[in-house]
Amino acid sequence: MDPNILNDYHEFLLLEASCNDSAIVYLTQLWKLVYNSDQQTRYSKPMPWMGMYTALASLFSVFAMVADLLHGMRNSKLRFPCRYFTLNAASLTVIAIAIKLPMDLSNLMPDYVDQAAKLGSLGFMCTMMANLLPSLATMNSKELFSNMIALGVLVITLVVDICIQINTGILTYHATDGAEEAYVRDQRFIAITYVALLLMLLMIYACSSLSIVKSKEILESKYQAVHETDLKDREMQQQLRLGVVWELRQRVHNYWTMAGTGSPQFMTACSVTTSASGVICVLSTILHSYIMPFHIETSSSWDYNSDYKWSMLVILMTQFVGVIVGAIAPLSRYYTYKSFKISSIWNHIKVSTVESYWTQKLSDWKHSSMSFESSSCKCKIVIQNLKILILNLCIGFQMIVVMVCKMMVVLWFFLPICVQSCFFYWKRLKTGSSSINSAQNDEPVEQNKDRRRYVLQLQDDKEFAERTLRSISKSVDHLIQKAERKEPENLVKLLAKSRPGFEGVEKFDSPHVPPLLSEEYLHCWSLPLVTLTIVAVSLPNIQKNLLDCLLSGVREGLVYVSLVEETLNAFDDHVGIQKAAKTLWLEVEANRKWLGNKLPKLAPQVNTAGRILQWLSNTAERNYLRCDNSEYMSISANSMYRITKTIMLSYDEKIDTFSQVELFTELSSLIADILGACLNNLPQVIIMKCHTSAIEKREASVHAAAQLLGETTQIISSLQVLGPPRLNPEELAFIDKWRAYFMHHFP
Structure with missing residues (x-):
């Protein structure tokens, strides 16, 4: 209702009741009620x-x-x-x-x-x-x-x-x-x-x-104990190696069991609360x-x-x-x-028993010392006794809550389990025990015993059922098999061009070419891969399907290269180079450009392989001189300068007669060698993902390790045939260590 109409109505009522004071008061109150009701109606309009x-x-x-x-x-x-x-x-x-x-x-x-x-x-x-x-x-x-x-x-x-x-x-x-x-x-x-x-x-x-908090500490201590035992067993069995892929599968299985049974959420889901x-x-x-x-x-x-x-x-x-x-x-x-087994469930929900981990945190607070600013000894005693009294009450209340929860579990959940068990045994007596016994003997007893070593649990008297262990094993097998169907096909085709020993790791950069950078020049896996791919993209006479196949293989390979670098090469002196490589790849993949230059149309006069390499080298040198202290520009220009100069130095007089197809073939082999050398670190990455320090992230990390193993099983097997150099696992992660090995053994 319009407020002006209400005001006019109010004045009319006052004129009509001017002869009676009590009527004026009554009508005024009535008007206020009408006005407030109208305002309430207006304010309540947005409520729906x-x-x-x-x-x-x-x-x-x-x-x-x-x-x-x-x-x-x-x-x-x-x-x-x-x-x-x-x-x-x-x-x-x-x-x-x-x-x-x-x-x-x-x-x-x-x-x-x-x-x-x-x-x-x-x-x-x-x-x-x-x-x-x-x-x-x-x-x-x-x-x-x-x-x-x-x-x-x-x-x-x-x-x-x-x-x-x-x-x-x-x-x-x-x-x-x-x-x-x-x-x-x-x-x-x-x-x-x-x-x-x-x-x-x-x-x-x-x-x-x-x-x-206390339950996590118990599970973490048991996890570390099993992990240390597993490491010792692995060291003792190194002479009996059955193959890298087989060992990785076993390790993923074992740590999948530990991560699944020791998962904090699984622990909480199994609790009586x-x-x-x-x-x-x-x-x-x-x-x-x-x-x-x-x-x-x-x-x-x-x-x-x-x-x-x-x-x-x-x-x-x-x-x-x-x-x-x-x-x-x-x-x-x-x-x-x-x-769990039925007997283990009964031990788990004993109403008369409250396990120590329920009250351990309160007990720790109870026995901990408190710092007092007051110097009064009597005041300290009073506060300490009050703290103990309050925590004793909390411990008692905690125990009551746990016992009530156990009673609720017994009444609501244990009864259906008993009914189901009776039905199971009745069905077993009716159909015979042979089929059930045969189902229980699907897997070797020794394999089940070995798997039980990796089961983590809060209570030692709580035992997992055989079907649970089989379910855990089947789940990781299913995950690996599912990941195998997502194998990077283009990457596999590209890696087929790798040469024995991965000699391209040494050939792509010559020590006789002086670097543009004044400080010591470091390599990473991704930067030479991206730079060599840019050189390949700059060749205008290459068939589109060959170029697309190379780009797809490099794109799929860089996913795993980045994973290797983030896991094994996450050092300050490498991170800057890795970031420059990612930025350079985004520019090439999205816009087909290199440092602002459109590829493959570099210059009208550039048509032979030698001239293309020379143009890239000169452009890299010019970009470095005007990079204005840009780390990305200087790193990218330096990499292109050294790689193009190395290729021209390798072929010397033949570079003028070198066709674009021949150069593309050589670039593909160099890229495949570097990719293959880098991906030799995948087993180490999978092992590191299996063992993660944070208990909250352990299950997701092992899941990622199993998925990575499934996707790269064929790649890992094929790379082992090519024979990586005899380097320590820590040295395999660095391309400079590979180059130092080649220069020392094959000068």
Whole structure:
């Protein structure tokens, strides 16, 4: 309503009631009520779009949970590790937006759909917390502390807001007068139940976060012990080598087992607290499934009486889908117990026992000393005793939470396992034991025993089932086989041009050519590869298919060359050269240019191979002189100058009669030799990726090693036939060490 109309109406009322003072007061108050109502209506107009903002945040959370489900199914990980939906600042912000409705203390929710949406947000919050729990294992101590504080503040604020609404009655308010007492009572009971579930989840989070740090330390110590033993065994078996590829497969298998069983997320997924959170998630899902049909069937109209209007239905349906989909991962973590033998599961969830790693962190804090600024001895004693008392209470509370979680696991998860086991043995008696025994003897016993050496676990009395070890082995075999189908075909064709001994490593740069750079000139693998490719691209009379094949091979090869350099050559004196090579390659690949010069049309008078090399050499020298202290320009120009001068020096008088096809063939061989020499370091890269110091990144690193092995199996085998020089593994990573070896042994 227009404010001017309200003012005119106000003046009219005052004129009509001028004879009566009490009427003036009454009409003035009435006008204020009308005006405030009008203002409230105007301010509430954007609220439906705020509701859509909440629905959009909820949809992002649902998409992240679905992405984790698809990732787990694709990689046969029914524990569904948190990869996309993790606890961090961004996800907490999105969650805070998604649960805006139950934190709204002022807006009434008079319709049944409105109230269902508000209560449904609490169920959605329970589901999100149950899904996020394994992501705690991916954090270090600092991240764990900060994220737990942020989550605790959010959950406690939500609980307090719900308690306020229960107390004031706004949560059970209905537009229809005389709402049934049973309905109000049910609403209060559902809200109180959700509050209890949220508080229980928060306690589970606190309990899990305190145990994760110590659990990681236990797994890390066991990993290092197995790693040291494996290194000693490898050194003793060097004389019995069965081939590089076979050894790499064995190493990837072993470290895949260690990374999989020692994964922090796998450890957390197998814990009783995570299983208890799954039980809570199932309870909240059942409760939400009860709310939805009851409120929608009870609603007689779709008027949407709250300020959020039609957006309430969008929020309700989006979060209901999120609750149903989000319950899959916490519920399916029941299957993590099937990774162990039944007797081991029973040892794992003994209700009367609380393992030391649950309370070890609190015990360490209890026995640690505190620094006091006060000089009063009595004050120090009081504070120290108070600290011990508080931590003793925390330890006791921690033990109670763990035992309650174990009881929940026994009641909810162990019963289905017993039923399933009874069904299995009944089926076994019915069909006979021969087929089962034959299935269990698929693999040699010795191989299973050897594989068990690399299994990492928190409790020594918890033993993995045979099918779990077979599943781990099959998963890495499947990954390697899948990667083998992605073999770089163009790179393999290019490497077929490599010569025995990779003599091109010595030939591409002559020591008799003085460098343009004043300081000592260093080589890296990628820079001569890119420079030689530029020379090949500058030859205008080469067939397009041959040139495209060379470029594709170099493009595929540089992926692995960069991997070798980043893993083995990440030193300050090499990094600058490697960056210059990457920049130079981008310029060539995207624009077919070199230092601003268009390739292959360099100059009209350039038509023979010798003149092309001379033009490149002269242009490189000119660019170096006017490079204005640009490191990229000076390194690129120096590399081109030395390589072109070396080629001209090698062929001397023949360079004038040297055809472009002959030069292209020679360049292809040089490129293949350098690529082949560099890729001899792939086994070392795979080994280094298998063993990673950070426990949180270990599983992903071994996954990358297995994928790299699959892609390069044929390449590694073929390069071993060509016979790399007898250098130490540390020296093989540097092209200058190769050149020094050739110059010393073949002067």
